[in-house]
Amino acid sequence: MTTAARGRALRRAPFLAVDLLGALNLTATLLKYLSLAVLVPAAVALGYGEPVWPFLGAAAIVGGGSFALQRATRADHRLGTREAFLVVSCTWLGAALLGALPYLLSGDPQLDRPIDAYFEAMSGFTTTGASVVTDLDALPRSLLLWRQLTQWLGGIGIIVLALAVLPRLRVGGRQLLEHEMPGPEIESLRTRIRDTARRVWFLYLALTAALIVILLAFDVTNVDERMTGFDAFGTALATMPTGGFGTDGRSLQPFAPATQWVIALFMLLAGANFALLYRVFVRRQPLELGRDSEFRLYIALITLASIVLGVEIWLEDIAAGEAAVRNAVFQTVSMMTTTGFATTDFVSWPTLAAMTLVGLMFVGGSAGSTSGSVKVVRHLLMAKILRREIDQTLHPEVVAPVRLGRTIVDERTLRAVSSFIVLYIGVFILGTVLLAAEAERSGVDLTLREAIAAAATTLGNVGPAFGFAGPFGSFEPFSDLSTVLLTGLMWIGRLEVLPIVVLLTRHYWRNA
Amino acid sequence: MKIFVIGAGQVGATIVEALNDEHELTVLDLDEERLAAIVQRYDVHTFEGNGASRSVLSQAGVKHADLLIACTSRDEANIVAAMITKAVSPRTTTVVRTSNPEYLEVWREGQLDVDFIVSSEVETAYAISRTIGVPAARQTDVFAEGQVQLVEFDVGPEASGAVVGVPLREARIPPDSRVAAIIRGDQVILARGHETIQVGDRIVVIGSPQAAQAWGELIAPGTGKVRDVVIFGAGRAGATVARLLLEQGIGVRLIEASRERALTISHELPGVRVYHATGFDPDFLERERIADAQVAIFAMRDDLKNHYAASLAKVHGVAFTIAIVHEAASGQVFEHAGVDVTVNPRQITAEEIVRFAHDPRTQQVVMLEGDKFEVLDITTKRDSEYVGLTFKEMPIRGALIGAIVRDGHAVFPRSDERLRPGDRVIVFTESRRVPDVERAL
Numbered sequence: 001m002t003t004a005a006r007g008r009a010l011r012r013a014p015f016l017a018v019d020l021l022g023a024l025n026l027t028a029t030l031l032k033y034l035s036l037a038v039l040v041p042a043a044v045a046l047g048y049g050e051p052v053w054p055f056l057g058a059a060a061i062v063g064g065g066s067f068a069l070q071r072a073t074r075a076d077h078r079l080g081t082r083e084a085f086l087v088v089s090c091t092w093l094g095a096a097l098l099g100a101l102p103y104l105l106s107g108d109p110q111l112d113r114p115i116d117a118y119f120e121a122m123s124g125f126t127t128t129g130a131s132v133v134t135d136l137d138a139l140p141r142s143l144l145l146w147r148q149l150t151q152w153l154g155g156i157g158i159i160v161l162a163l164a165v166l167p168r169l170r171v172g173g174r175q176l177l178e179h180e181m182p183g184p185e186i187e188s189l190r191t192r193i194r195d196t197a198r199r200v201w202f203l204y205l206a207l208t209a210a211l212i213v214i215l216l217a218f219d220v221t222n223v224d225e226r227m228t229g230f231d232a233f234g235t236a237l238a239t240m241p242t243g244g245f246g247t248d249g250r251s252l253q254p255f256a257p258a259t260q261w262v263i264a265l266f267m268l269l270a271g272a273n274f275a276l277l278y279r280v281f282v283r284r285q286p287l288e289l290g291r292d293s294e295f296r297l298y299i300a301l302i303t304l305a306s307i308v309l310g311v312e313i314w315l316e317d318i319a320a321g322e323a324a325v326r327n328a329v330f331q332t333v334s335m336m337t338t339t340g341f342a343t344t345d346f347v348s349w350p351t352l353a354a355m356t357l358v359g360l361m362f363v364g365g366s367a368g369s370t371s372g373s374v375k376v377v378r379h380l381l382m383a384k385i386l387r388r389e390i391d392q393t394l395h396p397e398v399v400a401p402v403r404l405g406r407t408i409v410d411e412r413t414l415r416a417v418s419s420f421i422v423l424y425i426g427v428f429i430l431g432t433v434l435l436a437a438e439a440e441r442s443g444v445d446l447t448l449r450e451a452i453a454a455a456a457t458t459l460g461n462v463g464p465a466f467g468f469a470g471p472f473g474s475f476e477p478f479s480d481l482s483t484v485l486l487t488g489l490m491w492i493g494r495l496e497v498l499p500i501v502v503l504l505t506r507h508y509w510r511n512a
Numbered sequence: 513m514k515i516f517v518i519g520a521g522q523v524g525a526t527i528v529e530a531l532n533d534e535h536e537l538t539v540l541d542l543d544e545e546r547l548a549a550i551v552q553r554y555d556v557h558t559f560e561g562n563g564a565s566r567s568v569l570s571q572a573g574v575k576h577a578d579l580l581i582a583c584t585s586r587d588e589a590n591i592v593a594a595m596i597t598k599a600v601s602p603r604t605t606t607v608v609r610t611s612n613p614e615y616l617e618v619w620r621e622g623q624l625d626v627d628f629i630v631s632s633e634v635e636t637a638y639a640i641s642r643t644i645g646v647p648a649a650r651q652t653d654v655f656a657e658g659q660v661q662l663v664e665f666d667v668g669p670e671a672s673g674a675v676v677g678v679p680l681r682e683a684r685i686p687p688d689s690r691v692a693a694i695i696r697g698d699q700v701i702l703a704r705g706h707e708t709i710q711v712g713d714r715i716v717v718i719g720s721p722q723a724a725q726a727w728g729e730l731i732a733p734g735t736g737k738v739r740d741v742v743i744f745g746a747g748r749a750g751a752t753v754a755r756l757l758l759e760q761g762i763g764v765r766l767i768e769a770s771r772e773r774a775l776t777i778s779h780e781l782p783g784v785r786v787y788h789a790t791g792f793d794p795d796f797l798e799r800e801r802i803a804d805a806q807v808a809i810f811a812m813r814d815d816l817k818n819h820y821a822a823s824l825a826k827v828h829g830v831a832f833t834i835a836i837v838h839e840a841a842s843g844q845v846f847e848h849a850g851v852d853v854t855v856n857p858r859q860i861t862a863e864e865i866v867r868f869a870h871d872p873r874t875q876q877v878v879m880l881e882g883d884k885f886e887v888l889d890i891t892t893k894r895d896s897e898y899v900g901l902t903f904k905e906m907p908i909r910g911a912l913i914g915a916i917v918r919d920g921h922a923v924f925p926r927s928d929e930r931l932r933p934g935d936r937v938i939v940f941t942e943s944r945r946v947p948d949v950e951r952a953l
Contacts, residue, residue, distance in 0.1 A: 397767075397787040398787055398788075399771075399786040400786070
């Protein structure tokens with residue numbers, strides 16, 4: 001080999017180990033299509049005689065920008081497992097940008113600051129439901145609907161939606177899907193990814209439609225005096241993704257008990273595994289519910305927590321009779337599925353009941369649902385891992401696979417579950433401490449309970465916290481730096497921590 | 513009778529020894545030396561060649577054989593030999609030895625064109641289960657992969673009044689079981705509702721493993737049941753024994769030296785506690801209190817290892833030891849070392865095949881009281897005249913249906929249960945009625 005040839009060969013090693021341009025290219029493709037969603041609130045704006053141009057402007061900026069970025073990065077790309085982390089992370093940041101633009105362009109005084117608008121949009125897409133808006137009635141209808149729609153789009157996942165409806169993406173969607181789907185991967189999907197995505201979206205759409213019809217019926221029949229057509233659509237769009245943005249400043253409190261019970265039922269469904277629901281509703285195998293160990297635990301936890309909460313608020317004379325039962329069940333389901341709706345202002349609840357609610361924020365719904373937080377199946381597996389560890393302390397030779405129903409969970413998944421829980425708790429503690437520090441610096445009055453709840457509620461994509469950020473309150477009093485931190489927590493929580501932590505490692509970016 | 517034996521190893525040799533006086537034998541094997549050893553001792557015809565080859569079988573004259581026994585150590589070769597034989601000579605009855613319980617299952621479901629299959633592993637497991645299944649029993653036999661047990665008890669004065677001294681229809685008999693017969697002196701009474709069990713009787717009970725344990729507790733209160741069995745070696749033999757004992761509700765601990773095998777078996781048998789360890793580690797034996805086990809079974813592939821591990825277990829104080837041995841001479845060695853029971857799978861397999869050769873009614877499983885009574889295991893034919901009848905309507909005399917196995921699960925029928933085609937029935941009957949019962953079903 002000549003010196004020159006050797007020089008060329010040695011210089012060929014790429015600077016980055018990850019195909020950055022390729023990842024950006026795919027992200028741009030996804031965002032380009034996502035920007036079409038803005039046409040829905042644009043149509044609503046036309047109907048209500050509100051300004052259309054903030055929506056068209058947002059579509060033009062994101063759509064055009066994505067198109068340009070896509071053109072600029074067009075090349076032969078190596079898109080694989082490695083790039084998937086970057087695509088998913090960037091797509092969610094980009095989606096929030098799309099979500100924020102209509103707020104900014106409308107110039108509404110409550111949302112005209114970029115940090116606030118971005119927070120509101122991230123809270124929407126990640127189905128958190130925390131809001132910086134203090135007076136919902138002052139927002140235009142079209143903007144309110146856009147808020148609800150971001151939740152609905154983010155519920156099952158932007159990429160899952162893309163896989164279901166878009167022409168074939170240039171990469172197999174499997175790795176992308178793994179990072180976006182909530183919960184650990186227990187059984188690798190045997191069917192085609194596209195079929196899975198379509199089924200999930202079909203069911204999601206059908207359940208949302210069913211809820212809209214029921215709520216409209218309540219409106220027409222006057223079962224619920226407060227219900228309007230707009231509320232029916234808006235509430236349903238925030239229920240199925242376990243989002244929690246309300247169409248009323250007092251969340252679901254002004255609505256009739258019948259409405260609250262129906263919403264509780266649909267939150268319960270939204271917190272169940274959609275693959276399981278598909279088998280139950282579409283394939284008509286209702287017995288599957290009883291066979292699924294995660295679903296059994298999910299229901300058991302909801303029942304148990306409802307009873308505990310009911311006794312607590314009844315004994316404290318917060319509510320009695322049907323109201324106590326309803327508030328306990330509703331608040332349990334709402335917190336555990338990470339929806340965040342409220343039928344009562346629990347800010348004033350005593351410490352025990354309040355801490356029960358905070359505890360529920362760490363439970364989450366089932367894997368493969370639209371809920372956030374840790375998820376029931378991870379708790380179940382963690383309990384099994386711990387039980388085995390304790391057993392092996394005394395009996396080191398025992399070989400005991402961890403089972404979920406009849407399936408044997410492989411050791412990689414178990415390690416991923418343990419690391420997820422440690423990371424999740426770590427991020428939560430770090431978030432709490434940083435919130436407290438920033439509150440100290442900026443002079444915002446934040447108690448320990450409020451700091452804990454604010455970190456837990458954003459990381460778990462729940463929504464309401466305590467104090468001024470309670471269910472009927474707003475996150476507006478937080479300082480700008482805190483708002484940025486909370487936005488980050490929502491993003492990290494929605495993508496389940498790991499994909500983002502991976503981006504922080506040196507060997508993600510460099511081979512050597 | 514003209515009998516072909518394929519395979520002149522330990523099983524083949526044992527079969528030849530048992531059958532060569534009465535029958536005209538042809539032995540096939542690939543190994544000339546083995547054949548020479550057989551010829552030196554017995555007056556048989558030998559043929560060197562591959563028993564799974566059609567031309568070899570034809571040349572050796574398989575067309576004239578009444579019975580073909582394929583008992584090499586290779587399952588697939590045995591099955592192929594039997595299937596070729598069936599094709600060349602449909603009238604020849606075929607018997608196959610296998611060490612894979614799955615083939616037994618496939619054959620039971622009628623998907624393997626072989627007349628009779630003997631699985632060394634399953635026979636070994638049955639033999640061990642007979643030894644330790646119900647401590648109070650005089651004799652225990654298992655059917656249907658352990659789901660059905662037939663147990664004989666001697667009724668002593670300590671037996672519970674719940675079943676003794678009252679007519680059977682009023683007795684509090686454990687669920688999923690029934691009394692098949694009462695043996696009083698020379699008399700054998702088929703147990704009808706008006707009969708009464710008395711002290712001094714010997715009774716025969718058919719029932720589920722749990723019911724058999726409950727009966728043990730009724731007949732001899734305080735003898736308890738076997739709860740803790742330790743098996744060393746999770747190979748096919750060890751695993752089959754573990755599965756059978758587990759089905760009978762016996763607690764099993766399995767000790768396996770290979771990590772991979774230990775993992776596989778812990779996947780396959782969720783109810784078993786599996787250790788990745790050897791039986792040669794005194795610390796391990798002490799830490800896991802192996803000495804507290806009621807029974808230790810040594811099922812490793814190597815006799816030497818079994819011998820050492822069994823001796824070590826004895827030293828640690830295990831009360832009852834059973835060893836699975838592979839060499840013909842090992843039995844004596846183990847007994848000298850103080851091992852309580854030895855089971856030789858090849859010996860058992862050969863015995864089972866020989867029993868079949870003597871009396872090729874596949875269904876006959878167990879003989880009781882000399883040969884007055886038999887227990888049959890029959891699959892009901894579609895055109896049986898009894899299909900669709902309830903059990904109380906059946907005009908069978910001198911016979912009693914103890915259990916049926918339907919879709920792989922044992923059912924202990926009440927008298928208003930209807931028989932369906934394809935049901936596998938466990939029938940207790942007088943020996944002279946056997947042909948009638950077989951014809952009827």
